[in-house]
Amino acid sequence: xxxxxxxxxxxxxxxxxxxxxxxxxxxxxxxxxxxxxxxxxxxxxxxxxxxxxxxxxxxxxxxxxxxxxxxxxxxxxxxxxxxxxxxxxxxxxxxxxxxxxxxxxxxxxxxxxxxxxxxxxxxxxxxxxxxxxxxxxxxxxxxxxxxxxxxxx
Numbered sequence: 001x002x003x004x005x006x007x008x009x010x011x012x013x014x015x016x017x018x019x020x021x022x023x024x025x026x027x028x029x030x031x032x033x034x035x036x037x038x039x040x041x042x043x044x045x046x047x048x049x050x051x052x053x054x055x056x057x058x059x060x061x062x063x064x065x066x067x068x069x070x071x072x073x074x075x076x077x078x079x080x081x082x083x084x085x086x087x088x089x090x091x092x093x094x095x096x097x098x099x100x101x102x103x104x105x106x107x108x109x110x111x112x113x114x115x116x117x118x119x120x121x122x123x124x125x126x127x128x129x130x131x132x133x134x135x136x137x138x139x140x141x142x143x144x145x146x147x148x149x150x151x152x153x
Contacts, residue, residue, distance in 0.1 A: 005059030005113070007036075007150045010051065012044040012065040019073075019122030019135050023064040026146070029139050039150060052106055060114045060153040062146050063099065067119025073134045076142060077119040081112055114153040118145060 009030065011023030027043050035041075044051050044063070055061055067077050084100035099117065106112050120142060123132040131139075 005057070007039045007060045007153075008042060008054060008058035008062075009039065009146055009150060010042045010044040010054070010061065010063045012046070012051075012063060014046055015129055016127060018124045018126060018128045018130060019120075019132050020066050020125045021129070022066045022120050022122065022131065022135055025131055025135075026064050026139060026142060029143055030146070033143070033147075035147075036151075039147075049102065049105065051102055052109075055102070055113065055115070056106055056109065058113050060150060061116075062150050062153070063115065063117045064142065064146060065099075065117070065119055066122040066125070068122060068125075069119065071121040073121055073123030073132065074138045075121040076138070076145065077121070079117040079119065081115050081117075083117075116149050116153055118142060118149075 009027070011025070011027035013021040013023040015021035015024050024043050024045060027041050030041055042054055069077060071077070081103045084098075084103055103112060120135065120138065123134045
């Protein structure tokens with residue numbers, strides 16, 4: 001990541017669990033697009049606390065991940081960091097790191113950059129590396145939402 005405050009798009013998820021890897025698939029999709037020079041892409045995978053430094057250095061951040069919230073497959077959710085606020089302390093186990101934990105830690109170190117989170121309801125989180133047809137079909141739509149949001153945060 002460059003030294004100047006950039007616009008950062010982070011795709012999270014596990015590529016080995018089909019739709020759970022939606023955020024990472026989105027990053028690969030965006031790599032095929034012509035992006036403004038101040039937009040950087042990051043395959044966040046399942047990095048957890050390793051994302052903190054990248055988020056802190058950015059001016060604007062959009063995070064994309066699969067979110068199992070009980071909606072229909074392909075449903076798109078939108079969140080801000082304040083949607084994750086609670087009085088509970090961050091978890092210390094590296095096996096169960098959530099965005100809430102990451103945001104709480106960054107707030108202890110300094111201010112959060114401008115952040116928007118998009119979650120996509122998965123259809124299939126069984127073993128496999130391909131997205132379900134429902135989620136493959138919405139990659140262009142989510143890509144447009146993310147690119148529009150990174151300019152407007």
